[in-house]
Amino acid sequence: MDGKRGIAARAGSWSVRHRLAAVGIWVLFVVLAMAAGAASGTRELSGSEQLPGTETGDTMRIVEDAGLEEPAGESVLVQSGPDGPKATSAEFRRAVEQVVAAVRETGETTAPTSPYETGTVSADGRSALVHFDMRGDPETAGDRVQPVLDAVRDVREDHEGTLRIEEIGDASMNKTFDDAFGADFRQAEFSAVPVAFGILLIAFGALVAALLPVLLALTAIMATMGLMGVASRFQPMTETANSVMLLVGLAVGVDYCLFYLRREREERARGRDARTALDIAAATSGRAVLISGVTVIVAMSGMLFTGLAEFEGMGLASLMVVAVAMVGSVTVLPALLSLLGERVEKGRVPFLARLKRGPAGGSGESRVWRAVLDRVLRRPRTAVVLAAGVLAAVAVPAVGMNTANLTLDQEFGDSLPIVGTYERVDAAFPGGSDPARVVVRADDIDAPPVRAALADFRARAVSEGASRGPVEVVTHERENVATIEVPLVGGSDQAKAERSLAVLRDEVRPATLGRVDGVEAPIGGSVAASKDFNDRLVGAVAPVFAFVVLFAFALMLLSFRSLTIAVTSIVLNLLSVGAAYGILTVVFQHGWGAGLVGAEGIGAIISWLPLFLFVILFGLSMDYHVFVVSRVREARTAGRDTADAVRHGVITTAGVVTSAAVIMVAVFAIFGTLSMQSMKQMGVGLAAAVLIDATVIRGVLLPAVMVLLGERNWYLPRWLGWLPDLTHDEAVPAARDTPPVADRGADGAAVRV
Incomplete structure (x- = not known):
């Protein structure tokens, strides 16, 4: 029998038999990965490697x-109003001299130059720029610029009401943005974990069960952080890659554990013994996790072909965390569930336990989704036309999507004074800022x-x-x-x-x-960098899209041995991504509802987002698709007809898919609340797409399409019969002649219905 069993089933069986060894190996792996990362350090992307x-x-x-270290350049704008003194006046000259002396006396600057020497006086004679460089490492100049800012502020106070005196440059802008948004961004990352835990607690009603997915995700993230340090020797990393890895790792780590744990609890509630429940979970949900994980890895690999180092770093970090979370889900998770046994129900919250009728339910069926599915399957053609029509209508605005590199005022708005300074410098000295x-x-x-x-x-x-x-x-x-x-x-x-x-x-x-x-x-320069980046990005779109779609199609074809399933999975995913693009366009470009997310007057989508969203969404949406279709196929293999298998598969997976989607939407929505428009657009786009995918696509369109197709769902042309068989269907033990366990009381005793 073992020779015909799938990898996930064999891995789960080994882990259950060697529980302590499996847990010990996982802990050792995480510790060694972190130690290796600490020893190697993380090599950050250098300027020449970016493009x-x-x-x-x-x-x-x-x-x-040439070994030239470019210092962080700074400028001080000295400017008068329409009726104020000109640069030739004594007061204006005195202010300029005070600025030059003040920044020199801080000891943090080199070569402050007078605009009267460099000719940096505006054409109207009412603006002048004092240039100087920060001493020391330009990377840390933002940490040392405060004394210079204070010195300029003192001069400004001496001329309050007559002259505008403002500092701008590499160091001051970095400090301003880090102070304004750095803590905000880090807080969003940290709050993602408690948000996920809170939703899992509501879904499971037990502290231990809710804690397991979070622990798996966190250990996968910790191990990947170490591996990123080692990988950075070959592919330099950025802070953005680290943030994307955290988001993806939390999403898939929780999802995979949720799928596995959900199935094990369901089988236990049906009356299976602990070993049988784990065997079934390994053979079914474990297999779905492997298929989904490999598909997500393939999707993330698309970013490696962009020719853009920052995207390549994000792609490598993302696929590593998915691989680690996938391996952990099919190895250490079964061992932990076997060790915990009934203790996985510890810490049950009575109110939540009484309120909840989801993943721990005896049949695992969702009452809400049963009601929705009854109506969908009663009129599947109507459901397909309505759902597809709505999604197509939502996607239509994406045809006119305007992508651009956001300007400072678009990215940060008028909340930061330095943005106004940038605009005034640019108006007085066109192009001087960039x-x-x-x-x-x-x-x-x-x-x-x-x-x-x-x-x-x-x-x-x-x-x-x-x-x-x-x-x-x-x-x-x-x-x-x-x-x-x-x-x-x-x-x-x-x-x-x-x-x-x-x-x-x-x-x-x-x-x-x-x-x-x-x-x-x-x-x-910055204008050239923007153009070169966009040119490279445009050239990468077609190859990346083709790579992701073709390889995802091939994986679905091999995993389910059905041409129909492979085609429908691609079409539905593309429809989901298209709808997300449409929402981004109407909100951030056309301004519909922009006030609700603080995005008024943006008028464009940041240039890198469409490609990034496509890769991320195509990978993550496969989680739900594989999980649902695997359950449908399992039911059909067990002897149900296609319509009944679809009903059973969707209803029994709806609870866990909903829980997983709510977690993803909540985490992504956190990033949608940030002040930076690029992060806001990313968060809103991801949250909207996941919500659409988990509800309209998986709850309405997928079951309606599968019912309409009937037996054609499992069509594989004879000329494709040579394909390797990766299905490895497992024989699921027969159910006992006992009523299903609907839930467990606060004391852990079974409560039957």
């Missing part, structure tokens, strides 16, 4: 190869042809209309590298700034630096 193969990446690579950055490397940077080309580039950048100046050139003679800062015409208007960038790249550079042999002159 490899692009001009932006090349500028960073040249700077890093200049293009040309990094020139030559065999001899002081050679006359190179010097002449640098001067010609500087002049043509202005004469060709790409910049209004001032264009600054800094030469590093020892490294044979020069940098050119070019304020772009268009400023914060991304489209206009990109046109100016194109003039630099396609006209100015070929006519100047491009004529000198041996000179390399890539053009980067």
Whole structure:
């Protein structure tokens, strides 16, 4: 019999027989993974690795190869109103001198320069910029910038009412955003765990049962954090990858444990002995976990083909945590359930136990979903037309989705004063806040042809209309590298700034630096980085979508040996993703209900989100699909006709799918409350998609479609008969001739109905 049993069944059986060994191996694995991560450290993504193969990446690579450490640059805006003093006035000059002296005296800055020396005075003569750099490591400059901010504040107070004096730059912006949103973001991550536990407590009505899924998810996350450190030696990681890993790990870790635990409790409530209940759970829910896990891993792998290092880091971190959670669910979980036995019911909450009639119910059937399903299956054609029509209508707005890199005011709104400072600097010095950055490397940077080309580039950048100046050139003679800062015409208007960038790249550079042999002159900067990122992202969409869809189709075909099941799973998942796109578009682009989530006036979807959502949602939605279809197939294999198998499969899985979906929606919704629009869009998109998938798709559309298809659900063409058989159906022990156990009382005694 063992030779015909599936991997999950054999793993579960071994774990039950060697309970202490299974738990010990898991604990040892988690400890060793964390120790390995601590020993190796986590290598963070460097600048040149973010956009490899692009001009932006090349500028960073040249700077890093030359050993040049770019300090965190800061500026102080000194500005008067329409009726205020001009830059030529004595008061204005005195304010500028005070700013230069104040930032120098802090000891945290280098080379503060007067705008009268650098020419950084606006055309109307009412704005000037004092430039300086922060000392030390630019990565930690935000931690050391407060004394400089205090010094600038003191000067501002001396000129209150006549001059506006504000600081902005790499260090001050990093500090402002970290102070405003860093704690907020971390709090959202930490609150996800108690939220999940609270929902599980309501679902199970017992502390121990609710704690198991959370513990499995947390240990999987802890182990993956260690593995990420080791993996970062080959694929650098970012904070974003860590956050995505936490979200995905919590979602799948809880889901997989919930599926397994739910089935074991259901079989125990039906009167099975403990060993039989665990065997059935391993052969059924354990198998569903493996299929789902592998499918999610394949979906996450799609991010590895984007050519974008940040996406690749997120993809690798996500697939690792899914793999760890999947292995833990089919190995250590059966051992823990066997060790706990009836004690899994410890800590029952009487009120919840009386109120609840879900996962612990004897048949595991949901009364609410039974009522819904009765109506769906009574008129399946009507249900398909209505459900598919509603989802298609919701998805239609996505056709006109406008993706863009959000500006500072779109991302953070007007809640932060520094955003207003950025806009005022950009208005007074167009492009000065986000200049293009040309990094020139030559065999001899002081050679006359190179010097002449640098001067010609500087002049043509202005004469060709790409910049209004001032264009600054800094030469590093020892490294044979020069940098050119070019304020772009268009400023914060991304489209206009990109046109100016194109003039630099396609006209100015070929006519100047491009004529000198041996000179390399890539053009980067924030505008260039945005364009290069979007170009790479657009090029990755089709391959990633094709990879995820084709491999998910192949896995479903192999797992269920049904062409129909494979096709319908893909179509339903695409419909779910399309509906999520539509909701994002109407809320964040068209503003319908935007006030409810604090997203008024955004007008666009952040560029990376559609691809990210597709990969994440396609993977997570497979959790529910595999779990439901596996139960339907199990019922049909046991002798039920298709209609009855569909009814049984959907009703008996509805409770656990609902519980799992509520947890996901709640966790994702937490991120939808953050102030950053990118995080808000991600949270709302994920929460909406999971809600749609667990209700309309799995509760209405899937059963209606399966009933309409009937025996065609299990169709496999003869020419595909050569495919390996991965079904490994298990013989489920016959039910005892005893009434099912509906629930257990607070004292643990069985209560029969």
